Amino acid sequence: MTETTIRKADEKSRQACAPLFEGWEESVIWSCLQGVMGEIYVNDPEHPVSAMAILGDFCYFAGTPDRELVSGKPERYREKDFMIMVPQNDMWGELIEECLGTRVKKVLRYAIKKEPGIFDEKTLRAAVDKLPPEYTLKQIDRELYERCQGLGWCRDWVAQYENYEQFLACGLGFVVEKDGEPVAGASSYSGFRGGIEIEIDTKEEYRRKGLASVCGAALILECIRRGWYPSWDAQNLWSVALAEKLGYHYSHDYPAYETDWKGLPLYG
Numbered sequence: 518m519t520e521t522t523i524r525k526a527d528e529k530s531r532q533a534c535a536p537l538f539e540g541w542e543e544s545v546i547w548s549c550l551q552g553v554m555g556e557i558y559v560n561d562p563e564h565p566v567s568a569m570a571i572l573g574d575f576c577y578f579a580g581t582p583d584r585e586l587v588s589g590k591p592e593r594y595r596e597k598d599f600m601i602m603v604p605q606n607d608m609w610g611e612l613i614e615e616c617l618g619t620r621v622k623k624v625l626r627y628a629i630k631k632e633p634g635i636f637d638e639k640t641l642r643a644a645v646d647k648l649p650p651e652y653t654l655k656q657i658d659r660e661l662y663e664r665c666q667g668l669g670w671c672r673d674w675v676a677q678y679e680n681y682e683q684f685l686a687c688g689l690g691f692v693v694e695k696d697g698e699p700v701a702g703a704s705s706y707s708g709f710r711g712g713i714e715i716e717i718d719t720k721e722e723y724r725r726k727g728l729a730s731v732c733g734a735a736l737i738l739e740c741i742r743r744g745w746y747p748s749w750d751a752q753n754l755w756s757v758a759l760a761e762k763l764g765y766h767y768s769h770d771y772p773a774y775e776t777d778w779k780g781l782p783l784y785g
Contacts, residue, residue, distance in 0.1 A: 582609050589781050640764065
């Protein structure tokens with residue numbers, strides 16, 4: 518690991534860099550700033566002007582564009598080879614492209630409005646009731662948590678949590694099973710104070726059967742019951758359409774960079 522000025526933020530540094538992310542309605546950033554999940558890295562622990570919030574496969578850059586922050590990766594992510602980088606503005610985006618070149622692929626993602634209290638519970642219950650009788654809907658318990666950890670296609674339902682106890686405290690999910698096997702689910706990719714970020718997927722051969730709608734509706738209903746906000750960010754237009762079907766409203770698209778992280782310099 519080369520000498521670097523980049524450091525992992527402690528609680529004091531997280532508070533100091535919070536204004537850099539002000540106005541950015543992204544629940545993964547909230548998780549990191551709150552110290553619930555994820556981490557913040559800064560260029561100066563005492564007086565940060567550049568910061569990166571990182572959780573799972575996502576990192577968000579804010580403040581003054583910093584070449585060192587973009588060009589490397591945290592020591593604890595040494596073995597991680599893929600990251601989705603999200604720039605706060607065009608200057609960060611241009612720096613990502615300049616520093617990482619062919620390592621990055623620019624893509625569009627789709628922001629969904631965060632509107633507490635908009636959901637129609639009657640409509641959501643009707644969606645859950647449409648589950649065909651050959652399927653079973655289950656809330657993720659310890660046994661399902663451990664099973665999902667071992668299934669590559671749905672591991673992200675639980676992968677960002679250190680253990681089941683953390684998932685139980687700030688996570689939540691529902692799975693549809695067929696013949697005892699998970700075939701679709703909606704769960705918390707991450708948690709923050711008062712809510713979760715939704716991760717939703719269906720096994721390829723079971724898609725277009727309405728199973729994702731059932732899981733999503735069940736998850737939102739349970740969030741409402743708990744007083745949590747179910748945040749949704751869409752990777753593609755299919756995800757936007759599903760979100761709108763469940764009561765959300767589309768906000769805007771934004772650029773992100775799918776990034777090859779193999780062999781980058783380490784910091785922090």
